[in-house]
Amino acid sequence: MLDHTTPDSLAAARSDGRAPTILVVTDAWRPQLNGVVHTLEELARSMAEEGIDVVFLTPQEFTTVPLPSYPEIRLAITSKRRVLAEMERIAPDYIHIATEGPLGMAARSACLERRLPFTTAYHTRFPEFISARLPIPESVSYWWLRRFHNSGNGMMVATKSLGAEMAARGFVRIKRWSRGVDTKLFDPAKRRDLGLPRPIFLNVGRVAVEKNLPAFLGLDLPGSKVVVGDGPDLAMLRQRYPDVHFLGRKLGEDLASVYASADVFVFPSRTDTFGNVMLEALASGVPVAAFPVTAPRDVLGEAGALSENLREAAFAALGIPKDIARDRAMTYSWRACAREFLGNLTRVPRGAFAARHLSLR
Structure with a gap:
């Protein structure tokens, strides 16, 4: 059964004096300017207001290479072993994999190997994105995406219609996660x-x-x-x-x-x-x-x-x-967006990172 954690239960987790930590693994990060990066930055800001720490694992911590035909996007050169080491160092209470790139794939493999619960998000229509650049059928890309997302404890989507579409494509454990806007800046x-x-x-x-x-x-x-x-x-x-x-x-x-x-x-x-x-x-x-x-x-x-x-x-x-x-x-609002995100998370079992017992092979 999924752990549908509520914001109130997250607040209760602070009773031991330690702020809960959410690890967000993302291939999309600065200097990129796009909806994924903006959403994650606003999420971290709203989490801080709730007294919750968000730690990002991004390409900035790794050697990177430019994405062919799109050099603004840098892809991390990494491995499951390296990501496991970072997870052990951070010892998060929750793990969220935001993207399906090299970092996201390594984090997914690490979680599956160690039976750590994690959530994912479907931010970008990669099948359409890829087919616009390469002769790869969308059906092939969607097959791969189903394997990626269906192995987690929930895939977050931004709208009800998108959730219905993805369900029709065979995706499961779909959760809503809307967005916000700064109505003071944009006026x-x-x-x-x-x-x-x-x-x-x-x-x-x-x-x-x-x-x-x-x-x-x-x-x-x-x-x-x-x-x-x-x-x-x-x-x-x-x-x-x-x-x-x-x-x-x-x-x-x-x-x-x-x-x-x-x-x-x-x-x-x-x-x-x-x-x-x-x-x-x-x-x-x-x-x-x-x-x-x-x-x-x-x-x-x-x-x-x-x-x-x-x-x-x-x-x-x-x-x-x-x-x-x-x-x-x-x-x-970004605050409502953050609280919806919190409610979708699944807690990592207590003690999963308590001892340095992970075999990083």
Whole structure:
């Protein structure tokens, strides 16, 4: 039977004077800027407010090599033995494997060998991501992903629809884990004049093939199209779409100001599992236009316009009041996200790391 740990029981675990420790193993980490890294950083911040320690095992602790065709992503060179040694050193109360890369695979093997419970998360549609770059059928990738995730004590997904889809694909022990947004940073009050013709249609995110940006950039729309972000396709898209305003990477207040200054956020991705950028746009009072696919259907509600004709969706989104967008974002918080995550974890048996008895062979 799974241990459906509640936040209250985690608080009780602090009665011995030691804060519970959650080990999160992730192949996605700085300097990457994406939804996975952002979610994990916000998770750690919210956990600290709950008095819970989050320790990350990331590629920064290992020798790395660049991912072919995507050098921003560094892959760790590691082994089950090395990861077991790190687990013993950290002695976590809970183990969560966030990604399916080399570190995630080594951590999964270590947990299975030592019969340590662990949870996983499905952040990225790797079958679609891989098939966009290599001649590997999606069916093969999903077969491998089922082996990876079904061996744990639970796979977390961001939305109800995604959970239903993955269940239909043969994934089991699926748990909901939503997302949050900083409604103080992303605020309609930060709107300013960008010096561009209106309406302004905005996209923020990684400039890469899986984001399906040409579906937005090729639209016949009035006003201005603006793209914020960096990625492997940036130079190519700048050349192909000279009338689009590519602003590069922006962070913090600069990013918040651009969001609030837009009129519609266009989200052309068909493969994102959630899309944190949609919440940031909504919090900034900017309605969203998107295809009627899993993430937008679950996230947007009345704050978005969905259509297979993305141009029609963009025009429809212009008519959505900003306060509806803002109100939708206010229903999400990082604190609620953290508590949902806590409730999905399974405790490592007491004493599993009490003695240095692990045979690291």
